[in-house]
Amino acid sequence: MAEAHQAVAFQFTITREGIDLQLSHEALRQVYLSGLRSWKKRVVRLKNNVITGVYPASPSSWLFVVIAILATMYTRSDPSMGLIAKIQEHLPASSDSLSVQCQTVVSAVLFSTLLWLSLIFTMKLCLKQLLSYHHWMFEQHGNLSNTTKVWVMLVRIFSGRQPQLYSYQGSLPNLPVPTIKDTIKRYLESVRPLMSDSEFKRMTTLAKEFEDSLGSRLQWYLKLKALWASNYVSDWWEEYIYLRGRGPIMVNSNYYGMDFLYVTPTPIQAARAGNTLHAILMYRRKLNKEEIKPSRIPGTFIPLCAAQCERIFNTTRIPGDETDSVVHWQDSEYVAVYHRGRYFRLWLYQAGRMLSPREIEHQIQRILDDPSPPAPGEEKLAALTAGDRIPWAQARKEFFSSGVNKRSLDCIEKAAFFVSLDEEEQGMMGDDPEASLDRYAKSLLHGKCYDRWFDKSFSVVLYKNGKTGLNAEHSWADAPIVSHMWEYVLATDSFRLGYNEEGHCKGDVNPSLPCPQRLTWDISVECQERVRRSLAVACALADDIDFHVFPFRDFGKGNIKKIRMSPDAFIQAALQLAYYRERGIFCLTYEASMTRLFREGRTETVRSCTSESCAFIKALEHGKPADVCRRLFRTASEKHQLLYRLAMTGAGIDRHLFCLYVVSQYLGVESPFLKKVLSEPWRLSTSQTPFQQAELFDFVNHPDFIICGGGFGPVADDGYGVSYAIVGEKLMCFHISSKHSCPQTDSHRFGTQLRKALLDLLQLMSGDQPEESRSEQNHGPKPQSKKEL
Template identity: 60%
Template sequence: MAEAHQAVAFQFTVTPDGIDLQLCHEALRQIYLSGLHSWKKRFVRFKNGVMTGVYPGSPSGLLVVLTGYISATKYAKIDPSLGLFTKLSTHLPVSKYITVEGQRIAGGVLVGTGLWVAVIFVMRNVRKCLLSWHGWMFGRHGSLSFKTKVWLVLVKLLSGRNPMLYSFQSSLPRLPVPPIKDTVRRYLDSARPLMDDEQYQRMEGLAKDFEKNLGPRLQWYLKLKSWWASNYVSDWWEEYIYLRGRSPIMVNSNYYAMDFLYAFPTHLQAARAGNAIRSLMMYRRKLDRAQIKPRFLLKDYVPLCSAQWERMYNTSRIPGLETGFPGIWDSFLVILQSLTLPSASQLMVLNTIPMCSSQYERMFNTSRVPGVEEDILQHVNESKHIAVYHKGRIYKVWMFYDGRLLLPREIEQQMERILADESEPQPGEELLPALTAGDRVPWAKARSEFFSKGKNKQSLDAVEKAAFFVTLDDSEQRYEADNPIQSLDSYGKSLLHGKCYDRWFDKSFNLIVYKNGTMGLNAEHSWADAPVIGHLWEHVLSSDPVQLGYSEDGHCKGNLHPNMPGPQRLQWDIPEECQTVINNSLTVAKTLADDVDMHIFPFNKFGKGLIKKCKTSPDAFIQITLQLAHFRDKGKFCLTYEASMTRLFREGRTETVRSCTVQTCDFVRAMMNDNTTKEEKLKLFKVAAEKHQDMYRLAMTGSGIDRHLFCLYLVSKYLGEDSAFLKEVLSEPWRLSTSQTPLQQVELFDLKKHPEFVTSGGGFGPVADDGYGVSYIVLGEDLINFHISSKHSSLETDSHRFGCYIQQALLDILDLFQFDDKADKK
């Protein structure tokens, strides 16, 4: 095994003739290149900070304004400051050295700069006010009202050009606090189908009492926080839902993302790791330089691609001239086309409504550090290495050499060195990551006692401050066409928990590369939500086989590096007392992992294309399907969680859509009744779908139920007040927890030409002991992948049984529309 190169920059010895100084030129060269790289990175960050800080303005805009004012001052012989600078000059010690013309120029600079700043301030705040209006979301499906068209035009014109990742942060509105009476009313609506008359009347009494007495007082404190903080929910959500949890984060919190379903770019483990790690590091470089495009909300009824909109906006349609500058002619053209052409108005929705990008800040160089009462998120600004686990050994691998990022073949070379290492793990090292898989308190105490000094601290710092964690897994996982169910189930369980000691579950994410070249991700949940890590994973999957590629023999493209130092084996000194804690954590983790009942299946009988022909939202279609399947599985309804995002607001994260509604239950009961006609069932389905869409819109626009009640509950605890209503609401178990994995960068995957590049999406563990966790991803026009999890220990659940009910429910609901189509033809 090639250890890290321990270069010494200089050595000296004292002799009778003086000091003999010996310099190592290679070490000094590496020091120089490393410093140069760091200063370049600092400069880029400073420049990006300036560009983001003045957006939607730009330094070039300031230059144009100042040039115009100075020219006007010089040739028109006027003072743009209207004598203000002359008055100020009496108080300036250098004023007597400034000529009259100089005073005019200085006045022009002052006035021009002030005007430029004022325009930016006005544009930013007007845009914030515009983005606070969400009436466009509640318009009729497939069309935009005149008011919405005008609103979209104004938002677009005030958004500037070439935005960076964080350009819109200062213009995003704050999450509003809904009125208590609205939240209580919506809660009672959601609780009605789950309670009998007596239970509902009791809960209604508690709710009304809360709304009248304690609620207004708690609401006042919450509004005060919303005025002061950027987001009145997110910090408490992160702290109390994630960081204060003392149970294992493996299975309970962490989630996973899968590789391609049918494509296998290479069978070489080191090569696949080389391309994937290189792609991840390139994404981090783009993130550091804010070169990743900001995320915009895409409304599902927009039929045209964003490239057409960008060209329409950024290009002047003057005959013979395409300036690429958004001048007056562009503005007029945008307004004219968007107000008169239906396709242009729908096109406007694309790349217009920004989403918050704050969650991207902690994607890399981040680790969750355990505490006795509460964990913390540790983030470092820069990390030049990754941590790699293989067969019980952990390595520190530098990602830079000669002042540059390693190339894919060079990273593969480092992985090959690790795979070739035949040394044995040190005592306790093999199972060490199990500490991150067990309960948090033992891990926190062990970290403080055994990893706070010496080489244990240095090695732990190398892991926690790494860009991310990589596991070179010694097992083989992949989709097998002749054994699809068992192969996918095993693959999903492996990504979710592995062997319980071969992932560092505290890292922001783990890259897992299997022996046969298949790979996946395991992500920690507290720092961000799944769409953010999904955006990263889409970049990796799209760049791996297409942009980076492999040679004919399966290796990464490029050449080996002849002089590159090898990975550094981390050294540990783990006493027997600590090994006992590790074994105890492993026992807890294995019990949890063995209890997971995982089932993953691709549904390819129909998909988004056919669902949209039914004029129904694919998400509403699937959510109602899950309700029907769950009722057939358990014979009852349950409180259902569907994750919705609130990133239309600054620092927004998620909100809950309570998918089990009165309207959905009416439809399910109709489906279970053979005496109900298909026409009646279809009518009830459409009502339920519209209700679901309305609830989803409310959740996205800050009018959800659960985050508001959660924050009211925390305020009551801070005030020492007890609320029977809030206590019961927050103690209700989510026996059906669901989430859709969005495909955000559709342009990266041409599934018509390359159907083998379809991914299986990702999933998570069950939330309730007697419930299901369901994740699904809609891919292309004809494929929906489902991930179902539950617990073997529950007598009520069976993931494979539930999967069969889901498939049958999908077909049964579609049959209603097929009958409707036939009736229309007649």
């Protein structure tokens, strides 16, 4: 009852004498301060919208234009060529009371404003045209053409100064629609090494028929959409690839991010939670104020789309019968916390200010010390978000549409994010560190299938030994967006906030903080049965996942750069070689690229299994001379880089074919070609976790504070999911997933093949065994204690 009393600002009772009204001054003060904070945020948002709207100019430039026009008029010249006089003639009748001189000044100000807006529009249009130029990506590094040099100079001129996070949004070009001819040509080229002569002949025939008949009709609709929409792919991609999926999003869609590999800043769970949650709030404040620098292509000044950042916080995926929806709320001052089967609302603001790390630690410790048991059916309730979507949608309508259940569910869905206080210990520890990393990955990906709220934009997981990590829902954004936030959080936690000698958060505690509010539920027996069914589906899926995570310390991108090769192309070749050695065949390979050079861009596919890579691997495995293999390897690497650049610049294959298929379904026509293309399984699905904020970490003075990225589940039942992170110059981390139910796949076996492939490729290109390769596998940053190992 105490929590309920704190939630209202007044109490009243009706008696015979009338209404007895009792105001709570402290509660009213909290309401006032919370409202004040909300209005401050609105003012900041309005200011940022103005600044972003006039970018690449600045609001102050308006005053400069007005003064310049007025100064020119006082020299008895008319810079408007009669337009000011025309404006003065059409001023409203109410302006007759003004003197002629005042009317002239008002007309000049109006003309100046129109001129200023016209200049802004022109500058935006020019910048948009400049950012549509992508030929620079295909030029040799260090050998730019004169055209590109002039382009660089013009982009710098039109980009203005000190851009905010969303400053470039209005100037980013729209994603172009490739021609049918180019897409089909590249598609046939990509599948040639994977098909027999008869299969390829049949596919060529289907492609030709499609190009000559239905393709041009579908293309016309896509071009029409591209003229109307900001991005002709992204809304359909979100809808049909993510939101319309009726299977579990746990494992199949959600992904995870890990903590530091070798270091745990504090072994105290509540303390780690205090710093982590406070650091996340600091990031959200910077995001709301647009103080985060715009993302750019590494090593360049070319901006990337930031539209996905808008839904990091206060966002939830809502289940539906046919399709889910992503709902985003404007602001939330609390998080939903799960611990030992109970749900809590934890307020993160007090009297209009953000709670300090020490205060959050205090509140988390209160939750950890709470002895109350979960209500009937409460403990495993989140299994509904882990199972199939239709049963969850139906249960949500039947059991959570009114009463106490609706209020508690609203509290979770409208929270800034979700927090899970896990009772397990995870991380790289014990006598078998590799096995402990595998368990850590599985715990982050699916946990117990009921201790993560998989519908939230992201859930922070805090383990009993102070280790942390996160699980992210995929439909609202891609991994680089979450990764950027997570890098900031980990760096801020350890290097900015820190801990005292006892391992607690720094600062003092306000003892008057209200206790976290326990959420209440009334879960019927029928609802509990629905939960059990969803949990059974989720557990069967989770138990089938085979994970292997390992840090590769024998060499890193520094050694790869010395042989003048792209680190990503090198790793992709190693993945192809490892798969060929394990299975004896090649497979359709998915590598995620991004299209954020364009407005609202998300991802594109790089088909990294090419004729060139297959020719190289066959030559290597058949014992061809080293110089021949090196030449073929460089050819394969150049082809991979070309494909990656084409994908980034809007000339990819798969998103275009996907959208053509969507149009065909809307028109109710069948295409054997498109049906065949979209039914092909990705048995090797790969992605690189980007390291975007190297300036936040000091690997020289703090070499143990290494982030090892994250991972995801396999896309195909008989395939592998491989995520990798290139950390610094000397370390690469790999996350490999597959399914136990498939006898042809084994994550550990593939990991062994991948290690060998990496070493063999470097030896081939170096001419001899590198010194790093001769060192033992534990050569590298040493853990701080036996417990960490």
